[in-house]
Amino acid sequence: MxxxxxxxxxxxxxxxxxxxxxxxxxxxxxxxxxxxxxxxxxxxxxxxxxxxxxxxxxxxxxxxxxxxxxxxxxxxxxxxxxxxxxxxxxxxxxxxxxxxxxxxxxxxxxxxxxxxxxxxxxxxxxxxxxxxxxxxxxxxTLRQRQEVDICTNWALLRKVSQKRLIESLQNAGLSAETIATYILAWNCFKSLYVPTQETATRKLPRPDEATWAVIEQRYNADRRQVPSAPAAQPETLEKWLNVCAQAARSYLNPNLVSINTPKAGQDTGELLDDVPESSRESLLADLIADEEDQTRQDQRSQLNQILEAAIGQLDPELQAILHLYYRENCTQQQMAERLDIKQYTVSRRLTKAREQLLKKLALWSQETLHISLTSALLQSMSLVMEEWLQQHYKPSSSV
Structure with a gap:
């Protein structure tokens, strides 16, 4: 490029x-x-x-x-x-x-x-x-879509939350009455079709006939809770649940539309064409007058020093985890094998390392920049710190 x-x-x-x-x-x-x-x-x-x-x-x-x-x-x-x-x-x-x-x-x-x-x-x-x-x-997005792509319909229906499933069905244009019926069927399915430990959760197979019979019994007993819900047999319930799975799959993994897409029904023009012209002479003058590049450069230099010192104060194991994750691009499973610990332990200690660094950054922001910390600001700092870590551990030979 x-x-x-x-x-x-x-x-x-x-x-x-x-x-x-x-x-x-x-x-x-x-x-x-x-x-x-x-x-x-x-x-x-x-x-x-x-x-x-x-x-x-x-x-x-x-x-x-x-x-x-x-x-x-x-x-x-x-x-x-x-x-x-x-x-x-x-x-x-x-x-x-x-x-x-x-x-x-x-x-x-x-x-x-x-x-x-x-x-x-x-x-x-x-x-x-x-x-x-x-x-x-x-x-x-890739993790979510990867999960959606490799899951069977039945695995996806067990993983999706009720809130997200309702959003998916609404996005598919279904009526409130139909959504209420489908959610009732889904709740019966989720409570009664529980995979065993031997079952691969992502490749969960279709329920057997005995399970469908139990789901049907539960649904028809509970449908009084939803006035619009009709009686249903296993074949109908299976059809409804497949509709739910497809709606969730489409909602969680939507088709991508480029901002350079031509306008509908027109031979020329793109989505970004409809922007009016504007002039901001006074704002431009104010911005030039207020420019303080040197101050921002000094702050960035201080930020580097604060985070580098904070990394040096971490436990050796936390430093090793950061190195493996950011420098060697290891997955948590690979890190667990290298360090001979459980994967969930790697996840917790990686989170702990980030939290300790974020605390140092937040304290510096309060004392040096006199910034009042809010949840939104901490989230913003966390994103900036993540980018800094990626740059800090980047091999010197990288282009």
Missing amino acids: RSRQSLLEIFSTFLQFEGDRVSVWAIDARLRRSMQQCLQQSDNSETSGNFWALYWYKVWQEDEGNDPNSFAHLIAYLQETCYWSAQKTMTNFALTQYTLPDCFQVAISKVQKILSGFNPQQGFSLQNYASAIFASTIRD
Whole structure:
């Protein structure tokens, strides 16, 4: 993939894929005109991509997220960050059904979430913050979809929660009465079809006839609780439950739609075309006046020192776990075998190591940046720390 060089490109072009590869940087003419206008107003004195990212972020923030022009500029800016996050994360998953464009689209759809959680006062760049969320989003999505793909209908129905199943059926367009009936059937199935320890949970087979008879008996006895629920035989219950499984599968593993998809019923145009032009001369002047790059660089340097010192204070076993996980990209099972401990112990100690580092980071933020800690801020710090750990343990020979 060719890296973009000019600010016009960085804030007005979007990746287009052909098959599994990037084919071209597509130019959005409306965004290009918007960026040209801003560069002319600033007399080209500001050439930093980070500066303009903060500018468009503040435009977006000032308009409470209602300025599609600023939002589109930020999506364009984060294209390369998203691409490299997708490529790096995919290497840790042995998946053949999901391509790089799939993962890219999963991640880029989270730009709204990224902007809502980003706080430039913490001293982190938008790219680093976005990279952590992109990677986390892709990992979570791939794990979930991998689980959905390899589960039989009956295993999936035992794993899915009632809340998620209701959302799935609502997403499928079913009526409230039908959903209530299906949920009753599902509860009867889940309470009566309990796999044995010898049964592979992901490959759970269809219930046998005796189990279906018990499920039918329970359902017809309990259906008085749902006035709209009709009487049903095993064949009908099986059909309903397969509908539930398919709805859950579609909801948890939806089809991906590119933001470059042509508009429906039109020969030309894409989904990103409908963005109005805007001008923010006074905000641009304020942002240039308030720019404090040196302060942010100092804070980033302090952050490195704090986290490096915190790692040095961890128990040797916790340090080893971090090294195996981030440096050698080991799975928890591989780590358990290397360290001769149980997998659940690895999971707990990895969580403990992260929590200890996060406490050090939070304390530093309170004392140095005078930031009041909230749950949202701690979550944001956790994402930034995750990205820092990935960079910190990256082999020096990596490109």
